[in-house]
Amino acid sequence: MSGHIPFTKQARKALENSLREAQELEHAHIEPSDLLLALTSTAADDPATPVGTAVTTLGLTHEKLRQALRAVAKYRVTATVTPHFTTQAQKALARADTEARKSNSKRVDTGHLLLGLLAQQDEVVRPALQALGIDPNQLATEVLNRIPRAE
Numbered sequence: 278m279s280g281h282i283p284f285t286k287q288a289r290k291a292l293e294n295s296l297r298e299a300q301e302l303e304h305a306h307i308e309p310s311d312l313l314l315a316l317t318s319t320a321a322d323d324p325a326t327p328v329g330t331a332v333t334t335l336g337l338t339h340e341k342l343r344q345a346l347r348a349v350a351k352y353r354v355t356a357t358v359t360p361h362f363t364t365q366a367q368k369a370l371a372r373a374d375t376e377a378r379k380s381n382s383k384r385v386d387t388g389h390l391l392l393g394l395l396a397q398q399d400e401v402v403r404p405a406l407q408a409l410g411i412d413p414n415q416l417a418t419e420v421l422n423r424i425p426r427a428e
Contacts, residue, residue: 282374283384291315307362309399310346327388327423335411345405369393380424388424
């Protein structure tokens with residue numbers, strides 16, 4: 278990714294956790310699904326955030342999502358994870374930066390990360406959410422409605 282995207286502490290934590298998720302699922306690189314798992318984990322730690330309240334409202338849990346992703350994903354299994362985001366994940370991060378700017382925020386937070394992920398036509402994330410009965414567009418709306426707008 279070119280350029281610098283300023284992330285909040287919570288967003289950086291989610292990005293770091295996405296590497297752990299990739300390692301646990303034995304992915305070759307950090308996929309959008311790893312980032313989504315990290316966001317649901319972060320949301321469970323801090324349920325008052327826009328992502329935390331949105332996933333709680335829709336009944337999305339970290340473990341349910343992990344199971345759905347395993348059922349949907351067709352990743353190559355590898356012994357080690359290269360700590361790089363896939364092109365699709367990089368696009369989601371760039372979109373998160375755009376979402377932060379649209380809300381007049383100077384930093385990308387977890388809500389912006391989730392919106393960036395949901396804006397991508399990922400072949401794993403959307404089907405996994407749909408398998409859990411969660412409409413990705415409704416999840417995006419729930420998060421968007423909870424993101425504070427800076428003046």
